[in-house]
Amino acid sequence: MNSILKNYGSIILLLLGITIGSLIGRFTPQYVDILKPVGDIFLNLLFVSVIPLLFFAISSSIANIEDSNKLGRTIIIMTIVFISTIIIAAVLTIAGLWAFPVTAIRDASAALDPLTGNANETWGDRIVRFLSVDEFGNLLSRKSILAFVIFALLVGVATRKSGEAGKHFTAFLNAGNKVMENLLTLIMKAGPIGLGAYFAYQVKTLGPELFGFYAKPLGFYYAFGMVFFIVIFSVYAFLARGGKGVGSYWRHNISPSLTALSTCSSLATLPANLLASNKMGIPKEISSIVVPLGNTLYKNGSAISSILKIYVAFSILGWNFFEPSTLITAVGITLLVSMVAGGIPNGGFIGEMLMISIYGIPNEAVPSILIIGALVDPLATVLNATGDTVAAMLVTRFSGEKFKADSIEA
Template identity: 65%
Template sequence: MERQLPNFLKNYGSILLLLLGIVVGSIVGGFFPEIVAWLKPLGDIFLNLLFAAVIPLLFFAIASAVANIDGSQKLGRIISTMAGVFLGTVIIAALCTIIVLWFFPVDAPQVAQETADELLQGNPGDTWGDKLVRFVTVDEFYKLLSRENMLAFVIFSFLVGIAAMRSGETGASFRKFLISGNEVMKQLLILIMKIAPIGLGAYFAYQVGTIGPELFGFYAKPLGLYYILGAFYFIVFFSLYAYAAGGKHGVNRFWRNNILPSATAISTCSSIATMPVNLSVAPKMGIPAAVANVVIPLGTTLHKDGSSMSSIVKIYVAFVLIGWDFFDPMTLLTALGITILVSIVAGGIPNGGYIGEMLMISVYGLPTEAIPAVMIIGTLVDPMATLLNATGDNVAAMLVAKFAGARGTLSAADGLNTDDADGTD
């Protein structure tokens, strides 16, 4: 029992500190609203540090991941099938979330509605083509370094990664530099996130002090919707995916052996920590090693159904807070694009969801005041998101094995003795 408590604090300590900061900030904002203006600079410092780190962090994370894809990872049909499965399930999760939010809308705090018109700034004379060009490119290199052009920067980082990958032996030193830079920037983000409880607590105190106690009711509904939808998706959609991969026998094998990965995901709140467990139970689910050893490790980085759902919820919350229409068709298409990108970019970065939130703020041109709200949502949904992210890799591998026609798929494994499918190592 003594050992379980330190493990719990190790895995959830950062989340507990964030929650403590939010609670303390809420109390200060509720009972001492006259001092919240003095606390807001602390939140601004935290956000500025994040914004300063996000550009180099994104560059090294994306460029190093693309540049170091080697020939052993290019397995033809398995890779192409995996890409289709990952993309399909992420989009399905996002669409389910959009549908739920459509039928169960969240009302914005009154103060947010009253100030929404002040934030509706744009360039009404721009044509659709002008907006597209400005959205994905810039005309000077230095403009890439601004968070206002973050999507163009992401595209540039992908292109640098591809160029480094294609440079062969000559570019080996540069690829090592990208890997080293990625690790350095990860450590920088970890350092910055150590002051997150203070920064978010200060910002939450400001929000409570200015918007009032109705803010608590505002957060409760999207959080409740996320957990209910997440549980439904986990049980129903994962069962449907397993059925598509191997019929009733596939459903049985998946759930009999998904207990340990699920427990690991919830207890560690880490997809990477769950990956070894996923690999150990994959054979018991009838997933051939050639598929499991590619799909599950790559899925840890590239496939995140839970993050897809939380990304949509966070975008929706930000739009509601500032009074914008989330259900505009172009907004929804952009949200899907951001969701897919976040699912790829966030993997392998500690607290990578926060990077996705800043990308969202940049792409939509939202005010920085919306960041604490979506960061709070992201923190509170993390356990359920991790459960969906981590265990979703197993059912995705089952689908890849089925549709890629890999030897040892579920249908071919139906005759195996079920005594070994007990969910243990």
């Protein structure tokens, strides 16, 4: 019981806050106007923390990559594996939502147009606006989030190339990353109150019908996620090493899966993943690179939930999710979510801020996105964490390295 409270206490408190807020919105709506500013303050704190957190998380992860003889080749193959399999997860989720649509609430007051900029903009103008800004100060706005991510990546690369002179700056990035992780953890302690207050507003505005809406997307995530976990990961293991790969992966994946489920933390699962990688026969020169970087940069569970949350937000707002440009953007956002969620506590919220910023999603849909992200966290963590080892198997296969047969039965 103590272990459950320790690992799931934040989710339990969040559910409690949402429940109390819902009851207030349903039975004492006269108090909602008093509570809504509390929710607004909480959301604003998330918005202002996203920029520095992104900078330190991305820059420090790049700056800390150490050079080695096989690093370049391994990273190239790893990047291809990460990107291609995340795109597969996103596309399969889109297909699943198309085949099994989630009934959405349509509310006239929430049916707003996306903030896509000037209607006369060309695609070239939009690409320039999304990928760059003309002044440094504009980078600090969440409206320029893509340009900021690119800048943070370049800072990390430049730090690595600075050699000895860049070590002090690397230490600064590492310290900043830790500070911002703790800041996000601190802000999220107010999540039960902030989201509860905002949920009271939603219940008053949209009515009790809102509860039926959440059951279906959550049911879709857990059903689809389990099928993805069992079937797709088995396919990846088979591609990496045939039937032996499937047996080895599932035999040694039990401990990381249980660790991820019990802790709801990809970072806490990292030691178990490294041990499992050795037992699967993955060469250490590959597992020591792919698994730790995958812990930060590779998130199947976040990819699936990212698509689902975009779908939910568009459904609430009455927007067309299945428009080609929207789907292409959704896949792109999913790649970014996988890069920045990482082992950061509540890192999924950063991906949600990316989505909100890029699509210009108004506040009406924000709590729904945050709530779904919290409720899918246990299975998302399992998918995120255990995907690292199967990715390392694929990297081993495509890099031409040999599995260590004597480690299979370890």
